[in-house]
Amino acid sequence: MKVSFIGLGIMGKPMSRNLLKAGYQLKVFDLNREAVEEAALYGAETAENCAEAVEGCDVCITMLPNSPDVRAAVLGENGIVKGAKKGMVLIDMSSIDPTESRAIGQILKEHEIEMMDAPVSGGEPKAVDGTLSVMAGGRKETFEQYYEMLSVMAGSFVYVGELGAGNIAKLANQIIVAINIAAVSEAFTLVRKAGGDPSLVYQAIRGGLAGSTVMDAKVPMMLERNFKPGFRIELHAKDLNNALNAGHSVHASLPLTSQMMEMMQSLKAYGLEKEDHASLLKYYEKISAVEL
Numbered sequence: 560m561k562v563s564f565i566g567l568g569i570m571g572k573p574m575s576r577n578l579l580k581a582g583y584q585l586k587v588f589d590l591n592r593e594a595v596e597e598a599a600l601y602g603a604e605t606a607e608n609c610a611e612a613v614e615g616c617d618v619c620i621t622m623l624p625n626s627p628d629v630r631a632a633v634l635g636e637n638g639i640v641k642g643a644k645k646g647m648v649l650i651d652m653s654s655i656d657p658t659e660s661r662a663i664g665q666i667l668k669e670h671e672i673e674m675m676d677a678p679v680s681g682g683e684p685k686a687v688d689g690t691l692s693v694m695a696g697g698r699k700e701t702f703e704q705y706y707e708m709l710s711v712m713a714g715s716f717v718y719v720g721e722l723g724a725g726n727i728a729k730l731a732n733q734i735i736v737a738i739n740i741a742a743v744s745e746a747f748t749l750v751r752k753a754g755g756d757p758s759l760v761y762q763a764i765r766g767g768l769a770g771s772t773v774m775d776a777k778v779p780m781m782l783e784r785n786f787k788p789g790f791r792i793e794l795h796a797k798d799l800n801n802a803l804n805a806g807h808s809v810h811a812s813l814p815l816t817s818q819m820m821e822m823m824q825s826l827k828a829y830g831l832e833k834e835d836h837a838s839l840l841k842y843y844e845k846i847s848a849v850e851l
């Protein structure tokens with residue numbers, strides 16, 4: 560099976576490398592030339608644009624920042640739609656607005672190209688390990704057909720419904736993660752401000768009900784003051800914006816999400832948008848004039 564992979568950033572780079580390691584024949588493209596050249600060193604065939612990247616391929620995986628990037632890669636100049644053969648399947652693993660997944664999928668259908676949305680959670684370490692969690696939307700038969708290929712990149716993959724359902728699941732995930740990081744930041748700022756030892760408190764509470772995957776992933780980073788991404792604030796703000804849009808379109812009120820969005824805007828104002836979302840801690844540090 561010949562696979563095209565477009566988007567070789569923090570996530571796409573290790574995901575594509577795992578596919579190569581598993582023996583898949585890969586043709587890759589990214590706007591960043593360095594990323595393409597690096598993939599060539601690992602045995603990928605390279606392309607000059609998206610159309611060339613999908614020529615002769617049975618399936619194309621995209622791992623791009625947001626909806627406009629996916630739209631540009633699929634429908635823009637030298638886009639996927641120009642080079643794809645009829646019957647090709649596009650598996651978009653980016654986290655984008657579900658209404659855009661459906662709209663792009665509808666246009667592709669007219670070109671006899673099928674689309675699935677299969678965003679992931681787990682972040683860079685799980686992309687490297689090949690243990691991401693995938694939430695997939697689209698035709699169930701197609702999900703089953705590509706199950707084995709997805710399993711090279713993921714430890715858990717759940718079919719959640721029609722095209723767009725994958726990104727709705729991802730938005731739910733992103734709301735929970737953002738609020739969880741904020742709760743952890745708020746609580747540990749209190750500990751420091753009240754004269755406690757955040758490191759000891761973390762050890763004391765991580766095994767109880769307050770413990771979480773988020774706490775175990777982010778508190779050690781906060782204690783080490785390691786804010787290297789990981790998952791950038793600007794990408795999380797993008798997800799919250801998509802969540803608010805999706806929520807408004809179905810009259811779901813998301814008060815905590817809108818609060819989180821404002822906190823992220825404040826961090827952007829401080830120029831922290833390229834840092835890991837663990838730097839939500841800095842929002843609390845600034846408003847309480849304390850350092851963890």
Ligand code: NAD
Binds near residue numbers: 565590609791
């Ligand atoms: P990234 O910014 O590191 O990588 C995106 C890559 O896409 C870049 O290399 C960029 O050059 C390339 N690109 C953008 N537009 C392009 C186009 N039109 N054609 C070709 N290449 C193009 O982002 P990332 O962290 O790898 O995230 C990718 C997606 O995965 C995002 O939707 C993000 O929300 C999601 N995600 C990220 C993480 C994480 O921890 N980083 C975790 C889960 C999900």
